[in-house]
Amino acid sequence: MWMAHSRSPYSARRIALACFALLLVALFLLPNQIQGLLQYLDGPVGHVVGVPLEAIASIDAGIADRWERYVALQGVQEENQQLRKEIEWLRGQHSQLREFSAATERLTALLQFKEQALPTMVAAQVIGRDATNRYRAIILNKGESDGIKPDMGVVTPAGVVGRVVKTTGASSVVLLVTDPSNSIPGLIQRTRDEGIVEGTQQGMARLKYIPLLSTLRDGDRVVTSGLVGGFPRGLVIGTITNIDKQEGALFQSAELMPEVDVGRVEEVLVIQMSYGQSTKAGAEADVTGKPSP
């Protein structure tokens, strides 16, 4: 009921209008200064807002976990059988790859390539999705205080998830690889042709600016090129599903099926320093599943 008695007097209307007009002018004339001013407050406010956000996210995750363990068990048997078959196939692949790995190590030693340090990674949990509908983004429970900065790459063991675009003290926003405003330098693994991976409106990704002479084909894997941005070379982005080669065009493009199901991702790794950048710090991390806390 208390809200009811708070009708603004006539002067309040003038103050409100003046404030709004001032804000409009400030936002259009001094956008960077306004943002810089607010950035000082972003950290502490992010910490405060992060408390209920993390609490509700953990309750939400708990309920989802119970649901998946006890209620949504339909089709588990078929899935189990299929996974067993996949494991058998992957075991074969694994032994083959170990052979290749040993051969690569021998050749690397022979050619005296510089040994590359491993990237430093921070594990983070997904606690929410973008507050608006206009961007495909996720919110992580780690922020500036954990050493996360804008433009850092975000991955899972399966492949690329996106890159950090905004941070507060205790959280960060990651623009997904499927968002049309995101651009990640990519490389076709088989042909070594480079391009730029952008998201599409349909929630997929597209490799653009592929040279016309490239011999790419459906099923080719696209990985990060490591040239620009927060990703080291060789992380899987997706698989080519459709090639678009138009007559008279300077480049061709291809549709990609992202390797990571970004709509269901729950835990991620943030790359703090990529290969080459990390020297001593690289030794502390473990790309194979033991990130620094």
Place this chain on the structure above:
Amino acid sequence: MKFIFYLILVLLLVPLQTTLLPHLSVWSIKPDLGLVAAALVGIFAGELEGLLVGLAIGWVLNLFSAGELWLSLLTNGGVGILAGFLGRQLTLVTSISLGVGLLLVSLASGLFAAVSFMHLDTSQMWWMVESIALPQACFDGAVGAGLYWLLSQWFHVTRLRTE
């Protein structure tokens, strides 16, 4: 007391909008509760409080979005102040008039956002308006109208407005 209420409102809006609403989204579209809250505060508490709470909501929600700060501030602050004027000018604000007002403001904000995406061509911009801005505007209007109707059942709105 009022400050604490607004603080709790802003603090709870973030987890509600980012964590819980994605489960209730229809065709991946969720309503903008920040916009609805700013409008309701404007109607019930006047334009100045509507503006200030709208700005606070816009700023805090923008910390958890990849979107532009200026658009979030302008939309939420603008809705707060507009709702305050609407509450003062109209003899009786109905849930329908509030719903239509919210729909229009949300649509205008969606159009602004689509235009501000530099890399979009006309067809992509139209797609964004058609499949994100328009459904969200309808959603915002419906949720705003529903919440206003519920609140007006609890509070004696006509008396409040004339006091």
